[in-house]
Amino acid sequence: MVIDWQNFTPLASLAGGVVIGISAGLLAARSGRILGVSGFVSGFFEADKEWTARLALIVGLILAPLLIGTVHALPSVVPEVGWPSVIFGGLLVGFGTRLASGCTSGHGVCGLSRLSLRSAVATGAFMASAIVTVFVLRHVA
């Protein structure tokens, strides 16, 4: 195992993680909701009384890096892969997260914080398949 020291950002990542945890914890404590992004995205197709609130959360998510970007340079958000991967990957992420009822935020952050076995299994499964996918992409294919 070789550590990529050049790109390693332990402090910024830890601090960012704490902010992520605070946002998820606040939403749970105040609104009794799980901060699960794939669920909020899916809720886009459900006309209920929380539709506006879900959209507002997504708008905040989009605005945040634009606001920070005005005072602090952020790394590129553009994926370094070809168009077929972008389309196929997007379909898999949309389909898979809804089949599993959660993604990195809902299972990975909220579920693990709540010590849910279901979320631990989901997180183990998507981490493992993502690691295998990158391995195949970079070292086999």
Next chain:
Amino acid sequence: MRPLFALFIGLLFGAGLALSGMTSPAKVQGFLDITGAWDPSLAFVMAGAIGIGLVLFRIARRRLPPPSHRVDPALIGGSVLFGIGWGLVGYCPGPALTALGSLDPKALTFVAAMLAGTVLQRVVASLRDQARGLARPTGEQAAAANACGA
């Protein structure tokens, strides 16, 4: 969930994602590439988020239904498919949405495909529910099936 509070949570969550490095697909793939030049930063994101999460979700536990521990094939299969897409591109749903503001064509296309995948899963699930409804045997059919030893 009030819209203004939801907007604030979205801003805070998006700021955390940007600060942590999760919004960079290259960094995410660098984290997943454990046999290459490995960038362990995102393990620190998980540690930070879950560290504070353990405390806050304990405080908030009365506001939420108890966590589920049910493990089924859909959970595992869906997570495996999600992981393939995540590894392939370096976007999970949150960072994909934060990338929309860049108006980059690949970010926009990924989110469009993610929405299509979401709709597809909803359609498949409702067709399956319908098929189950139709296939539910009536009393007479069930009796016949039992008689056949099925």
